[in-house]
Amino acid sequence: MFDQLAHIKDKRLIAIYDSAENLGLYMDRENISHLDSVISSIPFVVLPTELSISILSEAKRYLKKGGIFIQYNYSRILKDLYKTIFQNYTSEYVLLNTPPAFIFKCTKK
Numbered sequence: 001m002f003d004q005l006a007h008i009k010d011k012r013l014i015a016i017y018d019s020a021e022n023l024g025l026y027m028d029r030e031n032i033s034h035l036d037s038v039i040s041s042i043p044f045v046v047l048p049t050e051l052s053i054s055i056l057s058e059a060k061r062y063l064k065k066g067g068i069f070i071q072y073n074y075s076r077i078l079k080d081l082y083k084t085i086f087q088n089y090t091s092e093y094v095l096l097n098t099p100p101a102f103i104f105k106c107t108k109k
């Protein structure tokens with residue numbers, strides 16, 4: 001997927017092949033202070049809890065106030081984790097995804 005993304009010639013796209021827990025390194029490198037939104041399909045269900053917390057905390061840290069974190073999962077098993085980090089979430093079940101998935105949306109207050 002990275003190879004395919006890296007071929008897209010668009011100045012707005014910065015393709016990075018690294019773990020999302022290192023987000024801060026690239027925010028600094030690219031001189032970006034805040035993000036409007038984070039869209040993730042990282043499989044938190046199979047990651048160590050500490051790594052998941054680290055990634056979600058970094059995402060929250062760099063989101064602007066009112067910024068949105070969007071995550072898709074195939075179950076609701078991690079809903080409490082999202083609530084712990086963001087103190088809020090909404091979710092919807094999207095049948096049109098293949099396979100159908102839950103979309104979680106958290107807002108940075």
Ligand SMILES: C[S@@+](CC[C@H](N)C(=O)[O-])C[C@H]1O[C@@H](n2cnc3c(N)ncnc32)[C@H](O)[C@@H]1O
Pocket residue numbers: 001018019020021041042043
């Ligand atoms: C279910 S796939 C989704 C792939 C793609 N985003 C899509 O929607 O087709 C999960 C992706 O999360 C990536 N991933 C797993 N752990 C990660 C981490 N710590 N940081 C960033 N990406 C990770 C995997 O490499 C894999 O590409």
